[in-house]
Amino acid sequence: MAKKQSSLINMVLTLFVITTVAAVALGFVYYFTQEPISQVKEKRLKEALTKVLPEFDHQEAEEIDGTPVYKAFDANNQLVGTAIEAVTDKGFGGDVKVLAGFDTEGKIFGYSVLEHKETAGLGSKMGEWFQEGGKGNVIGKDLSTEAKVRKDGGDVDAITAATISSRAFCDVLNRAYATYTASGNTCAQQTEAEPQEEVKEEVAEKVEPTNEGGNDNE
Amino acid sequence: MKEETTMNNWKNFTKGFIKENPVLVMLLGCCPTLGTTTSAINGLSMGLATTFVLVCSNIVISLIKNLIPDKVRIPSYIVVIASFVTVIDLLMQAYLPGIYETLGLFIPLIVVNCIVLGRAEAFASKNGVWASCVDGLGMGLGYALALMILGAVREVLGSLSIFGWQFIQADGILVFVLAPGAFFGLAYFIAVVRRFNK
């Protein structure tokens, strides 16, 4: 077969045909993968929720100020917990996104780090560090008093050599709790929307050095 | 005659592993090599995704090579390659979501991986379907192998584990899973392969 000439018509026609065929073919693939992709997303959300919430039957998704909130109900339509997907930009390497689950009393039931860019081996430990049995366990904590690392006068044990990542983690929890209260299911007595900034800065510097080691990289 | 073609095919297949290995000898496709080899699994899956695109685009391009006027050759190849990249992108989203998330941006970027366009231009546009397919497979698997080994080395040194299995419960030499480790790892890998190719 002879090679086609590079005339203008030939060139335009070839490109047009190729792109059209490609677009149609991709349309087909897209059509057939749409279903599995949305199923996978659903499944992963469900798995993430099961990790951070008490046993539940079905969930309802809503958004408060752009923050996704998932309310979980048992088979009798009783609320068993709320999960909030909170983000903070205070991380060492960028945004930290955490799915935090609260039980009906507003205590942390579980959390799962969805996204972070913290340094591997230091800040990246936040996925296990603050879990039950981890060194900085926050499970069961009541966040009506803000979560803070010990250096800042709080009672959360920071990750060794990764204070900034730990602060970011506390911040993300506090944000999640703020959304949790805003979502309306708080125990009535502690509705004050805490002004988050002021206390932090002053206490931050002057607390006696802890035994975390001087090598504070993050 | 027949024996000769089998020999040829075998040669086409094996040349990608050491002698003409795309990353280690020809230094093509360095970006994903550095960016995705934080563990053996990641490196291997990136390599296999590239292999898929390489084989498919090589086949299609060698089929349609005579229908394309010379001057629009490159844009046409790019469209073919980009389509297969989108296919693997969608398939991975649907069936391998975990790996898809870790590889992230590097999946769509297979389009601009010089290996794929390079093989299309240098081999598939001049050879038959079967030879192109074998060439793509050999090159792709050679690439995947290189990525897996580099990933394995970085994983062993950096997080003291291999294929996700932690053999010592401790922190490794962190720098190897971070950006600088990628550069160091590839540098010494290339130097070693050069030594053996001599």
Added chain:
Amino acid sequence: MAYILIIISAMLVNNIVLAQFLGICPFLGVSSKVKTAVGMGSAVLFVMTLATIVTWLVQTYILNPLGIQFMQTVAFILIIAALVQMVEIILKKISPSLYQALGIFLPLITTNCAILGVAILVGNGTYNSMGLDATSLLPAIVFAIGTALGFMLALVIFAGIREHLAKLPIPEGMKGVPAALVVAGILALAFMGFSGLV
């Protein structure tokens, strides 16, 4: 203020070459002299800004409304290829002196994954926008400029080191690319010092 932060973040903290591993090919290929490094850097700055604007428009006004985001890869790479061609032709006509300076680098840019990478990051709104709306145009342009400046910075520093490297006695196997990669690794280590800056 947020715009300045975007530039610092894109240029230093998340340097596209040394932390994200994009655009490695030109980084290793054309950066043996400071002068060519500056030329390549400016060409990338020019094309990256332009490509980001065009792909942003296409994403916002064509792909998103029609719900065909899956065509992103195909569309973007074609746009970039066409854009580079156009810039080349126009530059030749309008400013021959600028063409002389940038011209030889332009064909290389189509397969520079940094351009496509930035276009995709902006199209998906997944870059670090420092609290600004990642889907609007201005932060996207600033991000593109910052990234390109980071590319140029890495390229120029690297070229400066390589000019000296050429005069040093280096073991046979490490000559050329492996030595360059080790230098890149050390540079990446240095750039890690910027993390936590914003």
